[in-house]
Amino acid sequence: xxxxxxxxxxxxxxxxxxxxxxxxxxxxxxxxxxxxxxxxxxxxxxxxxxxxxxxxxxxxxxxxxxxxxxxxxxxxxxxxxxxxxxxxxxxxxxxxxxxxxxxxxxxxxxxxxxxxxxxxxxxxxxxxxxxxxxxxxxxxxxxxxxxxxxxxxxxxxxxxxxxxxxxxxxxxxxxxxxxxxxxxxxxxxxxxxxxxxxxxxxxxxxxxxxxxxxxxxxxxxxxxxxxxxxxxxxxxxxxxxxxxxxxxxxxxxxxxxxxxxxxxxxxxxxxxxxxxxxxxxxxxxxxxxxxxxxxxxxxxxxxxxxxxxxxxxxxxxxxxxxxxxxxxxxxxxxxxxxxxxxxxxxxxxxxxxxxxxxxxxxxxx
Numbered sequence: 001x002x003x004x005x006x007x008x009x010x011x012x013x014x015x016x017x018x019x020x021x022x023x024x025x026x027x028x029x030x031x032x033x034x035x036x037x038x039x040x041x042x043x044x045x046x047x048x049x050x051x052x053x054x055x056x057x058x059x060x061x062x063x064x065x066x067x068x069x070x071x072x073x074x075x076x077x078x079x080x081x082x083x084x085x086x087x088x089x090x091x092x093x094x095x096x097x098x099x100x101x102x103x104x105x106x107x108x109x110x111x112x113x114x115x116x117x118x119x120x121x122x123x124x125x126x127x128x129x130x131x132x133x134x135x136x137x138x139x140x141x142x143x144x145x146x147x148x149x150x151x152x153x154x155x156x157x158x159x160x161x162x163x164x165x166x167x168x169x170x171x172x173x174x175x176x177x178x179x180x181x182x183x184x185x186x187x188x189x190x191x192x193x194x195x196x197x198x199x200x201x202x203x204x205x206x207x208x209x210x211x212x213x214x215x216x217x218x219x220x221x222x223x224x225x226x227x228x229x230x231x232x233x234x235x236x237x238x239x240x241x242x243x244x245x246x247x248x249x250x251x252x253x254x255x256x257x258x259x260x261x262x263x264x265x266x267x268x269x270x271x272x273x274x275x276x277x278x279x280x281x282x283x284x285x286x287x288x289x290x291x292x293x294x295x296x297x298x299x300x301x302x303x304x305x306x307x308x309x310x311x312x313x314x315x316x317x318x319x320x321x322x323x324x325x326x327x328x329x330x331x332x333x334x335x336x337x338x339x340x341x342x343x344x345x346x347x348x349x350x351x352x353x354x355x356x357x358x359x360x361x362x363x364x365x
Contacts, residue, residue: 008076014090027089128227129145132228152169207229221261229260233263307354
């Protein structure tokens, strides 16, 4: 009798919901039931893509399989074979182009694919008006609201109720103004007269940190974060600033945001922009910000420790013990004695983020 094959691998399986009993169940439900009944520990990945469809006058989000009829199951061969041997809709995909009978994926390739699949899941064709910041002169189309299909230019209205959009239908003399209730909009063109670039960069950092926490946990971004990151990247990718230091900082933020969104082209463009300007970054806090972004995206403990050293004034060789005082506490204490200067809110936010990732990069011994 052959010895059981206990090596765990990712197997590519075909899954069809309609089974002989006529009952349709999700792949997740079938595998969960199998694990319980067989005392097994199979890991299932069934990637989906979010689509927005118009039905009965409303836009709704639906999830569809990213890879039609295919799912990915990690486990040892005998257990996966047992799963496929049952009448539950699962079957092996045979490998006709390489060694081995069954189609499998390495852990490294599967990790990369899962990152890509998460990015695809976040694709949305338009934005909730509550999740984005419009500026004077942005050209938008109302997708759902009081006047769906209306195209115009956004004009801020003081003390307007959330969700209300004031649009100028044309930019000519005698413009017709509409004050409408919009639920979703599509941004057609960003204003060329934006003067809030510096403020937008600082305001975006907390939003990016929120998205990074989700990214670091290998979870899909919520719609709000997707909207915020996408709008920032699209608006700021063409912005030219007269300060090379801020230009470098912006490029670093664009690199991180595009990476999280899975936009490889946007990431490459931002990286090229950053390479041209990074020598201008002289502020330790900005350098620490860049290092933190790099540490999370690249899972680099070295970058994390270097960022701590910049913020605390410690050598990296002396940083990292489990019982060390938190980064934020040490830095704020030292900053308060520096000619009475107070730590800025952005720096405090950065310190909080460093402390958040402390258990990952500096686990308790």
